[in-house]
Amino acid sequence: MSAHQPLTWHPVPVNAAVNIRWWLLHRDSLTQLIQQRCSKFWVDPVFQSLAPACTDELVMMNLRDSELALVREVYLYCNDTPVVFAHSVVARKHLQGAWRGLSRLGNRSLGTLLFTNPLIKRAEFGYKQLNIHHPLFKRACQRLQAPPLSLWARRSLFMLQGQPILVTEVFLPAILRLKI
Numbered sequence: 001m002s003a004h005q006p007l008t009w010h011p012v013p014v015n016a017a018v019n020i021r022w023w024l025l026h027r028d029s030l031t032q033l034i035q036q037r038c039s040k041f042w043v044d045p046v047f048q049s050l051a052p053a054c055t056d057e058l059v060m061m062n063l064r065d066s067e068l069a070l071v072r073e074v075y076l077y078c079n080d081t082p083v084v085f086a087h088s089v090v091a092r093k094h095l096q097g098a099w100r101g102l103s104r105l106g107n108r109s110l111g112t113l114l115f116t117n118p119l120i121k122r123a124e125f126g127y128k129q130l131n132i133h134h135p136l137f138k139r140a141c142q143r144l145q146a147p148p149l150s151l152w153a154r155r156s157l158f159m160l161q162g163q164p165i166l167v168t169e170v171f172l173p174a175i176l177r178l179k180i
């Protein structure tokens with residue numbers, strides 16, 4: 001993590017425009033919100049493997065620097081356009097526990113797992129405008145013809161049996177074309 005991109009995530013999306021703010025603040029399933037606005041919603045998994053978490057995730061996930069975690073990264077599509085890049089992290093030690101279903105998720109939305117189990121609780125959101133100095137920014141921009149200078153992202157912990165999954169959602173410019 002470069003010094004240009006401090007580790008902090010904020011409890012409110014300060015200076016976010018009204019249109020993106022609507023998406024950032026919504027606590028319902030992002031999958032459902034997009035499905036309601038698109039004739040074809042689909043999930044394109046681009047990475048799912050044991051890997052180190054981002055530096056600014058270690059404290060929240062109680063991970064040591066080089067400790068491996070299961071990292072899942074997907075693009076959420078509205079028809080032929082990617083609208084969200086999502087990055088989720090689960091500690092390796094919890095893959096046989098609460099989150100054992102994650103490895104078999106494939107191209108189903110994680111939201112179908114997280115929002116159908118009443119025992120899963122979502123914690124508060126953290127917000128950040130990512131730029132070129134954050135590792136998620138470069139990966140989120142890989143399918144954009146004209147990468148912007150920054151992208152709004154939010155993240156939150158989902159807890160099950162005291163075990164966390166940290167879900168980060170990076171909102172791509174095309175999300176603003178969906179009607180709110």
Ligand SMILES: C=C(O[C@@H]1C=C(C(=O)O)C=C[C@H]1O)C(=O)O
Binds near residue numbers: 074084088109112
């Ligand atoms: C948490 C949700 O699941 C979405 C789907 C994800 C996935 O399939 O990996 C990750 C984050 C979310 O954008 C949701 O639908 O709200």
